């Protein structure tokens with residue numbers, strides 16, 4: 001385990017890699033940042049990347065690849081059917097997860113589409129530790145319902161609970177009894193629970209969930225998209241796993257699940273996805289959907305180059321010195337923000353740092369999307385692109401009423417091994433400035449509101465000229481500086 005100690009600085013994360021290819025960045029003056037965010041309808045998804053300095057929108061498909069991944073891409077075997085590349089990837093997955101069958105798909109949500117079409121029926125109820133946006137949409141589209149059975153600590157912004165992604169076992173049992181076991185096609189566990197701040201579940205909790213599934217004869221499905229962070233947290237936070245290798249922990253997790261699916265835009269540090277199972281019957285049920293929606297069974301909509309990169313990326317995921325980079329940088333950023341009094345989700349999770357907009361802009365009502373407003377303000381303050389994870393990311397109910405989100409977060413994702421420590425420090429500094437001037441931030445209102453997944457492409461505008469005032473204040477404080 002990497003355990004470098006600094007002489008003077010406490011706990012600074014140290015990069016266990018060197019940078020060999022770089023990309024030039026561009027930081028626009030604040031006036032142009034203001035213009036860009038207004039042209040983007042105050043939605044950070046609609047910004048053009050050339051207008052973004054630090055892109056912390058997501059960790060999806062933007063993680064730094066290793067030299068070995070790039071090298072593997074050169075030996076990819078291009079063929080529609082029977083590509084050697086597929087067999088290499090399949091073998092790596094068999095080795096790591098111990099699952100015999102691998103169904104390739106072009107990304108994580110494609111796996112969710114297939115799993116939901118096969119197993120979710122009108123009236124189905126799918127219990128899970130927490131939903132993810134695309135998961136919920138697919139389950140709902142097939143007539144099912146999502147039930148979240150997280151522990152009480154899950155939604156506490158500041159907590160020292162090491163495993164906020166755990167399921168409340170009593171609530172799980174009660175729910176199954178309540179809705180009837182015949183209506184529960186599977187229980188879904190999400191590794192590194194995305195929407196509550198990249199929070200992990202413990203191996204012990206997964207074992208308990210498995211026990212309940214066995215008792216009632218229900219399948220257990222793992223969304224392993226953020227497994228690498230969850231593995232790191234199990235290794236470092238779960239006493240009984242201290243002496244286990246990442247490989248051993250991975251295998252124990254996989255052995256507890258009937259189906260594992262993942263987005264290789266995160267797990268495996270490339271672009272793609274797939275469904276893994278050791279159960280021939282389950283594989284048979286899902287298989288026909290691969291050529292129907294994705295592509296032939298030996299590529300599933302992925303490029304063979306990406307598949308080679310995923311195989312190597314999965315192997316590299318078994319190395320603690322590779323997977324600890326993300327969580328360590330995030331922990332550093334969280335500590336620095338806390339030092340400045342900025343409300344942020346604790347304990348630090350995986351995938352990014354989550355600023356609590358409910359506290360940051362406690363004067364903005366939830367109906368005016370405080371997290372969306374804060375995300376726009378962060379872009380104006382520093383050219384930093386984060387993502388709203390709050391009411392804006394929800395969907396209106398059948399009567400058209402807002403579904404107020406449990407949490408109002410701005411996620412500043414740290415794509416793995418992409419940013420330097422000084423870029424993290426710059427982000428902390430701009431957030432500190434914004435926090436001092438938080439009273440200038442006001443809400444947003446929709447101009448164009450799509451019915452489904454509105455956060456992706458909806459357009460909004462500020463409720464007043466607050467964005468202009470914020471940019472003017474920046475100019476007063478920073479002078480000619482960017």
Ligand SMILES: *Cc1c(COP(=O)(O)O)cnc(C)c1O
Nearest residue numbers: 107108109132194223225263265
């Ligand atoms: C990103 C993500 C998905 C969807 O994966 P895509 O590759 O973006 O389609 C599903 N579940 C979780 C937990 C994710 O983080």
